[in-house]
Amino acid sequence: MxxxxxxxxxxxxxxxxxxxxxxxxxxxxxxxxxxxxxxxxxxxxxxxxxxxxxxxxxxxxxxxxxxxxxxxxxxxxxxxxxxxxxxxxxxxxxxxxxxxxxxxxxxxxxxxxxxxxxxxxxxxxxxxxxxxxxxxxxxxxxxxxxxxxxxxxxxxxxVPQLPDIGMLLINPGVGVSTPAIFKSFATLGGIRSRQEITFPEKWETASSLFSTLRETGNDLQAPAILHAPIIQDVLNAIALQQGCEISRMSGSGATCFGLFSTPAEAESAQQSLSAQAANLGWWTWAGPLHQSP
Missing domain, CATH: 3.30.230.10 (Ribosomal Protein S5; domain 2)
Known part of the structure; x- marks a missing residue:
């Protein structure tokens, strides 16, 4: 065997x-x-x-x-x-x-x-x-x-090696339809012209990575919130946590993430939100990124 x-x-x-x-x-x-x-x-x-x-x-x-x-x-x-x-x-x-x-x-x-x-x-x-x-x-x-x-x-x-940042994940327990999200994306204005994001040769610090990410977004976030307004509640809850640098939705939703300078800060934020998450039935996780060699 x-x-x-x-x-x-x-x-x-x-x-x-x-x-x-x-x-x-x-x-x-x-x-x-x-x-x-x-x-x-x-x-x-x-x-x-x-x-x-x-x-x-x-x-x-x-x-x-x-x-x-x-x-x-x-x-x-x-x-x-x-x-x-x-x-x-x-x-x-x-x-x-x-x-x-x-x-x-x-x-x-x-x-x-x-x-x-x-x-x-x-x-x-x-x-x-x-x-x-x-x-x-x-x-x-x-x-x-x-x-x-x-x-x-x-x-x-x-891409360049990422710094050892921390991440908080929260899923509010609601499902969203990817085709429906893309349909709403088109309704909200659809594809827009933008300059392509360029990456540095290396992100020396967590702050340098966050600086790059602040020039970006998730085009599907606004249409997803139309279908599941609770996503905005999750984003707000994450953004209020001490040390949170970026609060954003992943993919077509509904999982949202918060980025922190260290895994310890992300884990502290998860602990701070534990009672609220338990009451609302939110799934949470916090810790480091997985970085393959």
């Missing part, structure tokens, strides 16, 4: 600009994606008669374990693409809120691909080709390192 496991870290969009739209309807984006020190746990065990999946964890209730799940789709697509043999029993422990703007499903699929690629010694080009077929957020979740995403998410650029 063999057991392999890895963490599917939460993907956070520190900024997200909608820069265009393709003829097929897909929106073009410019975003700085980072990964938090919290995530789902993915494990796989062999031997198995066929690819299978069991889902556990606080946010696992009601999720389908059939072949349409991204983890199994990823496994079967990579198996076919590499003409590999063998099957695995997958277990997914869902610690992250679902459909919440932090790439949970995409990160889970990418985690399964990483584990299988290591086992099968898959060519990286095949790995990323399969990832692109699974969704726009899956390729960036393969390496789980700070990356600038462009195109529809498939154009990836390395």
């Amino acid at each position: 063999r057991l392999l496991q890895d963490t599917a870290h939460a993907k956070i969009n520190l900024f997200l600009h909608v820069t265009g739209r393709r003829s097929d309807g897909y929106h073009l984006l410019d975003s700085l994606a980072v990964f938090a020190g919290v995530g789902d746990q993915v494990s796989m065990q062999a031997p198995a008669e066929e690819m299978s999946l069991v889902i556990t964890g606080h946010f696992g209730k009601g999720l389908d374990c059939n072949a349409d799940n991204l983890v199994l789709r990823a496994a079967n697509l990579l198996k076919d693409a590499t003409k590999s043999t063998g099957a695995w029993n997958f277990k997914l422990e869902k610690n992250l809120p679902v459909a919440s703007g932090i790439g949970g499903g995409s990160a889970d699929a990418a985690c399964a691909l990483r584990l299988l690629a290591t086992e099968w010694k898959s060519d990286p080009s095949i790995l990323y080709s399969v990832a692109e077929k699974l969704g726009a957020d899956v390729p960036v979740c393969i390496a789980q390192k700070a990356t600038r995403m462009q195109g529809i998410g498939e154009v990836l650029h390395t």
